[in-house]
Amino acid sequence: MTEQDQRFEDFLHHALAPPERQEDHAFVARVQALARVEDRWAAERSAAWRRFTLGMVAIAAFALGMAVIMAAPSAVEAVIGDRPTVLALLIAGFGAWVAVLARPIRIQAEARDRARLAHAEGEQQATPGVLNDLAR
Amino acid sequence: MPEHDDQDAVLCGRAARGDRAAFAALVAKHERGLRGFLVRMGAADSADDIAQEAFLKAWRFAGQYDGRARFSTWLTRIAWRCYVDLARRPKPEADVGAGESGGGDPAASAVVGDMLSRLGTVERAALILCEGHGWSHGEAAEMLGLPLGTLKSTVARAKAKCRAMWSEEHD
Numbered sequence: 554m555t556e557q558d559q560r561f562e563d564f565l566h567h568a569l570a571p572p573e574r575q576e577d578h579a580f581v582a583r584v585q586a587l588a589r590v591e592d593r594w595a596a597e598r599s600a601a602w603r604r605f606t607l608g609m610v611a612i613a614a615f616a617l618g619m620a621v622i623m624a625a626p627s628a629v630e631a632v633i634g635d636r637p638t639v640l641a642l643l644i645a646g647f648g649a650w651v652a653v654l655a656r657p658i659r660i661q662a663e664a665r666d667r668a669r670l671a672h673a674e675g676e677q678q679a680t681p682g683v684l685n686d687l688a689r
Numbered sequence: 690m691p692e693h694d695d696q697d698a699v700l701c702g703r704a705a706r707g708d709r710a711a712f713a714a715l716v717a718k719h720e721r722g723l724r725g726f727l728v729r730m731g732a733a734d735s736a737d738d739i740a741q742e743a744f745l746k747a748w749r750f751a752g753q754y755d756g757r758a759r760f761s762t763w764l765t766r767i768a769w770r771c772y773v774d775l776a777r778r779p780k781p782e783a784d785v786g787a788g789e790s791g792g793g794d795p796a797a798s799a800v801v802g803d804m805l806s807r808l809g810t811v812e813r814a815a816l817i818l819c820e821g822h823g824w825s826h827g828e829a830a831e832m833l834g835l836p837l838g839t840l841k842s843t844v845a846r847a848k849a850k851c852r853a854m855w856s857e858e859h860d
Contacts, residue, residue, distance in 0.1 A: 561855050565848070568801035569821020571725035576717045580724075580737065584716045584744045585709060591745060 611651045618647075697760035705751035712751070716744050719761055722822060723768055729805065729817045730772060739775060743768035758831055762824075765832045769814065776810065800858070804851045811835070812847035819844050 554562075622629045633639045697718070703711035720740060727736035746767050747754075754763055805813050811833060818829040819840075830840035 557856075557859070558852075560859070561852055564855065565801070565816075565820050565851065568798055569729065569817050571722045571822055574721060577720055577724075578717075580720050580740075581713055581717045584720075584741055585713050587741060587745055588709060588712065588748045591749070 607651075615647070698754075698756045701747075701751050701754045701756075701760050704748060705754070712748055715747070715760065719764055720744075722761065723764060726765065726814075726817055726822060727768065727772060729821065730810075730813060731806065732772060732775070735775060739768060739771045742771045746771070759828070762828050762831055765818070766834070769832055769834075773810075800855075801851075804854050807854065808847050808850060812843055812850070815840055815843045816847040816851070820848065 633643075697715065700711040700715050704715060723743065724736050724740045727739050730736075732739055743764060747764055754760065805816070808816065814833055815829055815835075818824045818832060819826060824832070826841050826844065827837055829844075830837045833840065835843070
């Protein structure tokens with residue numbers, strides 16, 4: 554290798570080397586924030602899908618119930634008879650059932666989001682110590 | 690030469706289980722090299738966006754990291770795909786080689802930026818990874834998704850082109 558070749562090699566290594574600087578805390582924080590947003594969005598999307606699925610199941614159940622009523626009016630008449638309050642109670646019961654099924658899912662999703670946010674806030678102080686923990 | 694670090698695999702495993710602190714440690718450790726590579730690739734304006742996208746994908750798919758390659762190899766491969774995807778989209782011409790990514794000397798940085806701008810995208814990436822960031826040919830081939838022989842010839846070709854350009858100015 555000639556001296557000129559060596560100079561070129563040195564130049565290339567030096568010029569293409571990654572920058573010498575401290576870590577960019579702002580960039581790290583930005584990526585962390587984006588990860589939190591993404592997690593939250595994923596949780597909300599997942600909860601929305603569950604709600605949608607439940608809604609579809611409820612509609613299907615209602616449609617099935619209506620189909621049963623239409624198919625066997627005599628059996629329904631035997632239960633309800635000419636008492637509209639029984640029919641109203643059955644409808645109210647069905648509505649309550651759907652509400653009871655839907656509510657815990659929403660509450661669980663919100664609780665999970667709150668827990669994740671609290672966890673993330675705790676991590677912001679814990680981050681610098683992670684490598685030290687691993688080293689130990 | 691990039692340091693081999695088993696800690697990365699441990700951190701990535703923790704990140705896969707939702708440990709954001711472990712993920713932040715990975716970001717802090719690898720952002721400098723990754724962003725430096727992307728800026729040198731000519732994505733000065735979008736380097737941070739691509740790096741963020743790569744890190745988010747790494748976060749999302751941390752469970753898929755199997756530890757066979759270094760974490761930084763896996764991450765750079767993700768970033769390279771993001772870069773290629775972005776490069777395929779219609780956009781204003783990037784200012785290739787510009788920016789403050791060089792090892793120090795701004796004059797050398799400007800000269801090498803000019804050289805890099807005359808190379809093909811893959812040639813540029815291969816040269817930066819092997820000659821600037823100190824990756825082995827095998828690792829760079831994995832990052833860029835190229836066969837080893839192709840990577841070696843690409844680096845040799847890129848280097849020869851740069852040597853010729855450099856000689857024009859120095860001989």
